[in-house]
Amino acid sequence: MDAIVLLKEDHKTVEKMFKEFEKIKDSGTARQRKALVDKIRKELTTHAFIEETIFYPAAREEVPETDDHVLESVEEHHVMAWLLSELSNLSATEETFNAKATVLIENTRHHVEEEEKEWFPEVRKALGRNRLLELGEQMAAAKKKAPSDPLALISAHK
Ligand SMILES: [Fe+2]
Ligand SMILES: [Fe+2]
Numbered sequence: 451m452d453a454i455v456l457l458k459e460d461h462k463t464v465e466k467m468f469k470e471f472e473k474i475k476d477s478g479t480a481r482q483r484k485a486l487v488d489k490i491r492k493e494l495t496t497h498a499f500i501e502e503t504i505f506y507p508a509a510r511e512e513v514p515e516t517d518d519h520v521l522e523s524v525e526e527h528h529v530m531a532w533l534l535s536e537l538s539n540l541s542a543t544e545e546t547f548n549a550k551a552t553v554l555i556e557n558t559r560h561h562v563e564e565e566e567k568e569w570f571p572e573v574r575k576a577l578g579r580n581r582l583l584e585l586g587e588q589m590a591a592a593k594k595k596a597p598s599d600p601l602a603l604i605s606a607h608k
Contacts, residue, residue, distance in 0.1 A: 453505055453585035454570050460497045461562045467493065468555045475552075480542035487542070487551055491534045494558065495603065496596040498527045500589040502604045508585055509569070513576040519569035526561040527605035530554065534600040 451459075467490050474482055502524065510520045533554045540547050574582065600606060 451583070451586040451590060452579070453582045453589060454574055456586045456589055457497070457501065457505065457570070458566065460493070461566065464490065464493050464497065464558065465562075468559070471551060471555065475548055480547075483547065483551075484542040487537050487547075490551075490554075491538055491600060492598060494530060494534060495598060495600045496593050498530065498600075498603050498605065499596040500592045502527065504585060504589050504592060508577070508581075509573045512581075513573050515576075516569045516572055519564070523561065523565065524605045524608055526557065526564075527603065528608055529557060530561070531600040531603045531606040533557070535606070538600075 467486065471483070471486055471490070474486065478486075506520050506523065509516050533550055537547070537550050537554065540550065577585075597603070
């Protein structure tokens with residue numbers, strides 16, 4: 451699969467989970483909210499892992515104009531990683547749980563929008579279909595190697 455198509459599919463998957471969270475945010479039980487945020491953590495950590503280990507380095511090296519975008523994206527991942535880690539250590543009965551999850555969702559939506567609108571199109575143009583297919587294959591395979599702890603991401607310690 452084309453690398454950018456794969457990443458956008460992931461974005462859609464996580465957006466569905468965000469909408470689900472917004473639905474149960476006030477009405478769901480603590481157990482339901484905790485379980486959903488755990489799912490979000492797994493999905494986002496895997497996604498960030500394949501971006502940081504494969505897609506971002508390729509973009510930076512092969513499309514140097516996107517350098518600033520890549521650096522900003524890593525900073526955004528950094529914030530996400532720490533929020534995800536804090537959420538995994540937090541009971542959903544704590545008053546800060548929903549607040550942290552909401553900020554995570556807002557930040558991630560902003561990040562996804564920048565990726566999709568501002569720099570993925572540039573990368574697509576510069577890399578071309580064959581290279582994107584190659585990167586897509588690598589990323590699909592790398593998902594199996596993704597950590598479950600968001601603090602294991604490179605961005606967490608940048
Ligand atoms: Fe990202
Ligand atoms: Fe992404």
